[in-house]
Amino acid sequence: MTAAALTPGAGARRDGAARARLRFRRRAADAALWSACAAALALVVAPVVWIVADVASRSLVHWHWSLLTRTTVGQGGGLANAIVGTLVIVAGVAVVAGTAGIGGGIYLAEYASERGGSLLRGASEVLAGVPSIVLGYLGYITLVVALHWQFSLGAALIVLSLMVVPYVVKATEVALRQVPASYREGAAALGMRSGYALRKVVIRPALPGIATGLIVAMAIALGETAPLLYTAGWSDHFPTLHLTHSPLGYLTYVTYVFYNEPYASSHQLSHLAALLLIVLVLILIVASRLLVAATQRHAADRT
Template identity: 35%
Template sequence: MGAVTGAPPLAAEDDLRRDRSGHLRGRTVLDRCIGWLLPLLFLVAIAPILDLVYWVASRALPTFTLSIITTNPSGAAGGLLSPIVGSLEILLLATLVAIALGFFGGLATAEYLDEETAGAIRVTANVMVGIPSIILGLFGFIVFVKYFGWGASLAAAGVTLGIFMTPYVYRATDLAYLSVPPHIREAAVGSGATPLQYLFRVATPIAFPSVLTGIFLAMAIGVGETAPILLATTPVAIPPLSLFQPASALPLYIWSGFENGLILPVAIHRAFQAAFLLLVIVVGLNVLVRIIAARSRRRLEGLFQ
């Protein structure tokens, strides 16, 4: 790119902005007012979420005991063991599917296709990100549950969610390998590395942290999704013993609570506790991503100095 972009840092007080008697000019006053008012808009974005986190935590934590994560649900009461286990199992399967379907595409686009083809193919992956998740859910229901005859099962939910997560992994891999600086590649090829040596010994070690952050981000998005798995599995009270048994999940647990009316206080508490666990997982994965990104950036800066 080369060109420096973005607004320059704030300048010091500027005498040109004052008229002869030293008063600020009208346009400058307007600028100052906007400078104070616009940042307040951050509150519009952040305040509701603080409210959300506060309410979810305040409804979830007072009745939170260890038995909630060690027992299965029974009716509106009981614990959250099977949704937690089911969520993790579905997420594990989905992540494997997404890596299998997305990683090699991203690698091929970044490393092995010419610029124009890669650009066009990138658009298709970006457009796939925009497909509404409920449509993915309907697709999974039609293909895996009905056509393949898997029924409402862990496999159908995991594969559907995996397809939902595929373009995220694809984009992350693509960007990760694209970000390997050209001079590193030239140095490797120039010192006689074969394409495979370059890929495994040079590009992958540099790109790996970014690929990993992309996969974690895809997991953070996938674990909270309700619509893709809603049709592919049913909220059951026990964790599945095989791939073709239905598996519950935390979002599905909240969903079925809503469908049953959320009238009993214990049902409301359980729903908020499931939501709280989801928030913890999502925020935890995001924090993990930032830690990995920061560490790898430090490492890369050391590498390129």
């Protein structure tokens, strides 16, 4: 330690230098974090933009409105049968997986014992982990072949619902668990039966979460191909709405199978089906946002 270092002037200088170093380190860390965030954002946004742009550029040049009205004929024609088929499948999944999944989620969040809860939760997680092609094959050998349902709407709905029901269960359970305990307490203190309190008080703030889970499930069902190839088959005609012996068309089939055909007309339909799938997913997302906004009217806006 020199005498100079002990003078007040030198101390102040050294202090200034240390502060400058500190400021530089802070700014560097700040910049690094910001670039990391920007990169992460780009990683999410760029593929979305790329996919939408690519699909749109390949498909829109072939767009004609009769796509929506005409059914498929061989390798050409329209997509009306596939559009209606996809909508029927998604609606059916919403009903089947929605009922089972919301019921299961309510059971897990409100009534399940320790053991029953972990059993159901574990089963649900395993189900979510089973590859969709395996579920499809299972549906094929049991429903389509063994039960003689043949390719059918019923087989498709059961297999697809099995596939997405874990998402609905999880979303429902999480949404109900996030409902403030004070609502349940307040309801109980008023002498409400627990089922009544659930219906009238507790479920309301959980609805956006449940709806979001259901819409995620519908979006997955919308885009699923493998299990449907095994269970729904394909048809050039509109779906009959019979549950068995009723093969039906759907958009993912067109996107996947028609792309592997050596015809320009089937490639065009494949790209157009992909575009329609993206549009339908977008509609589902917007619908979920609107639903959330509508149900939040009386939600607690505590932050």
